[in-house]
Amino acid sequence: MGGMAARQNDQAEIKQKVTCKRETFEDLMDVYQLLLEAYGPRHWWPAETPFEMMVGAILTQNTTWVNVEKAIRNMGKRLTSDYIAAAPLEELGELIRSSGYFRQKAQRLKNLTEWYAQYTYDIEKARARKGEALRAELLAIKGIGPETADSILLYALDKLFFVIDAYTRRILERLGYTLPQTYDELRMVIEQNILADLTVYQEFHALLVEHAKRHCTKEPRCCACPVEGICWYRQGKVT
DNA sequence: GTCCAGGACC
DNA sequence: GGTCCAGGAC
Structure with missing residues (x-):
């Protein structure tokens, strides 16, 4: 009699277990280590100069x-602050059409270039400022949102801000973490749980991008995935 | 041809 | 939520 009720209870408990999530982000550095061992250092961002990096950050939005x-190649020697500042909008648009x-x-x-002019196009002058101040300036630029701002801060200005993109969310969701809704909440919880080191920040984001392309694709390819051992999606605990 | 992935602003 | 877009997958 009690046996039946107990069994139903167990099943309810199991059901609850499979739908719950990781409680904390404390093991994030384990994820980092596994990705680093699997893919090796990425040495991001791929750009010749800090200015080219910033340009690339805007061009790669939703792209x-x-x-x-192609757009960067197309710009060629015209990929300079002076050219962009002076070029007719239409001409510039044609050059970057592919993006x-x-x-x-x-x-x-x-x-972006107009903002950069106040530092006389000198990256060191910009780097001399505090990260928070630079972030506020970047976010005030029309067309630069949180992800683009943090990419620029991390890869061009050497400031410790973790970059959140669609890949980051997808991977962390699947691993089983409970993600805050807003960009800044997620960024800060990650920042509180990883080593405060520029290389770690730069590599971690780059590794997440690599992972999203090789394994954690829209339709996941879990075979031989470097984090399958700790992934809740792989273990069927989250969908 | 249609569909889709992918940030920011309105 | 709608709009901005090219290019690759199908």
Whole structure:
């Protein structure tokens, strides 16, 4: 009699267990280590100069990197602050057409360059400022949101801000973490649980991108995944 | 041809 | 939630 009720209880408990999530982000560095061992250091961001890095950050918004590469190649020697500052909007747009949203992005490149002018296009002058101040300035630029701002802060300005993108969310979801809704909440909880080191920040984001492309694709390819041992999606605990 | 991935702003 | 876009997958 009690046996039946107890069994139903067990099943209810099991059901609850499979739908719950990781409680904390304390083991994030384990994820980092596994990805680093699997893929090796990525040495991101792929750019010749800090300015090219910032340009790439805008061009890659909602766009695959191959299309950005075409745009960067197309700009060639014109990939300079002086050219962008002076070029007609339409001409600039044509150069970067392959990266999509080219009218918006042409204007955004001009906005970025206008901001950079106050540092006389000198990255060291910008780096001399506090990260928080730079972040506020970048976010005030029309066309630069949190992800683009943090990419620029991390990869061009050497400031400790963790970059959150769609790949980051997808991977962490699948691993089983409970993600805060907002960008900054997620960024800060990650920052509180990883080593405060520029290389770790830079590599971790790059490794997440690599992982999202090789294994944690939209349709996951879990075979031989370097984090399958700790992944809750792989273990059927989350969908 | 249609569909889709992918940030920021309105 | 709608809009901005090219290019690759199908």
